[in-house]
Amino acid sequence: MSIARDLDGYQTPIPVVDLDRMESNLDRMAAYTRDHRLHLRPHVKTHKSLRVAAAQVVRGAAGLTCATPRELEVMSGASASLLLGYPPVGAGRLARLLAVPEPVELRVSLDSAQAIDGLAAAASAAGRPVAVLVEVDLGMRRVGVATAEELVLLARRATDATGLSFEGIAFYPGHIRSGGPESDDAIRRVSNALAGMLDALAGAGLAARTVSGGSTPTAWRSHEIAGVTEIRPGTYVYNDRATVACGVAQRDDCALTVLATVVSTAVPGQAVVDAGTKSLGREPRGGDEQFGFGELWDRPEVVVRAMSEEHGILDLSRTAWRPVIGEVVRIIPNHVCIVTHLFDGVIGIRGNEVVEAWQVAARGR
């Protein structure tokens, strides 16, 4: 692919990654996990690209976490150890999991006897060992068993199943939306609940080699949760308005912005850009109507107030800036993982110069 060096050479809307910021985000998380002797298994849903996965692996990631078969297929080109952090339910999903090229080590987190039985049958038929992490619910209320009794039953079932081995526990503390002292109690509750689960396993003679947790908001406090051996943050690679609002990133840590063009100023008090829900996603911040759906990189006071599919309405009520038609802006999205998933490709810049372009190869199903 030939690369225009100037951002003006690109048709908008298009995501732009500031490589210096991205690398500093990657370095910081790699250093944290090294310092605390934790394995890092980043979730690839945020970037869905081999380019960024390779940058994570080269910094010491022990493996990668995927949610979809497409992510597994693509990421088999980046890491020798993949975790499917999603219930392996359905013949199509199982077939694609087991068709991931060898010698990639396969791990799966799950929370039901049905999922274990289906996975065991598929793994045996394929002659491919799969390691199981039993998902426990430590407060998120999404997936995961709630009691130590259920955990022990599933761990034993995985241990006894032909084709499977029991590797440990997975949990996702996505209910904790900040990394500061206001989360102290919630972190303590997760830690206590996990300790109970681990005691029950040990009492049943079942050892968890891996205890996998850690979202981006809780990543930096993972060492406070006794027993955790690996973390799976995803959003940290790019960050977004949500991680800044959580207090776990600075605005300058936001590595991905959406380049957009002002296409209309006809309605007073606003300007319209060519990035709507099909570029930014529609991720409101609960309880804050003024938050909007994105903000301008160089003018934080200007937010995307409303959107149609291809129209983003910039609110000009708090700025003296009056954009002209054709002016190009950069927007920090609310939730960056959704943005990645909406585009085929990304361009990478250093300073203001475009130096790279890569595909979002693992998007789609």
Ligand SMILES: Cc1ncc(COP(=O)(O)O)c(C=O)c1O
């Ligand atoms: C199972 C699982 N692990 C890890 C992550 C990564 O968390 P974050 O988005 O906070 O980086 C997610 C995010 O959705 C997830 O669902």
